[in-house]
Amino acid sequence: MEKVKVIQDRPKTARIRQKSYAGMRRRELEFDVVGNVAYELELTMSLGSIHPLFHVSMLMKCVGDPSLVVSIKNVGVSDFLSYEEVPIEILDRQVRRLRTKDVSLVKVLLRNHKVEEATWEAKEDIKAKYPFLFHVADEEA
Known part of the structure; x- marks a missing residue:
């Protein structure tokens, strides 16, 4: 009977020991509202619908390249700060062979x-949305 009692007490003893170890290493955490992990950006009035506070994990170092700067007016940004990607030219064509059919890509x-x-897209999708990219001479080739 004593051995059974000892066996039953061992998990209880281990649990108490683990709890004391965890208690010694525990510390109270304090959080700041902004602190050193957030930046508030000064945005222009045209970007007024964007919240100006960003967490540092969302920001990346940016080395400016003036050739990449595009005016919002030229792009045609909507009120929801989005724009439609419009193709202007077909650079290349290819046919991909799948298991059961061929797929034309542009x-x-x-x-x-x-x-x-430039990206590879299905020819049928692009032709349906933007027929002006395809000429009669291109179809004969």
């Missing part, structure tokens, strides 16, 4: 983007 250059940022 490499599309988007407005306000560099050639290196």
Whole structure:
């Protein structure tokens, strides 16, 4: 009976010991409303709908490149601070073979983007949305 009592007491003893260890290492945490982890940015009036407070994890170092600066007026930003990507030119074409069919792709250059940022899109989708990119001579080729 004594051995059974000892076996039952061991988990209780271990639990008490672990609780005391955790208590010794615990410390009270204090949080500041802003502190050193947030930045408040001075935004222009046109960006007034954006909250000016940003956490440091959302910010990245930016080395300015004047060639990448695009005027908001030229892009056509909506009231919801979004804009439509409009393709302006087809740079290349290719056909990808899938298991059961061939898919025609076109490499599309988007407005306000560099050639290196061109993307491959399904020809059918682009042709349906932007038929002005396709000429009669292109279809015969």
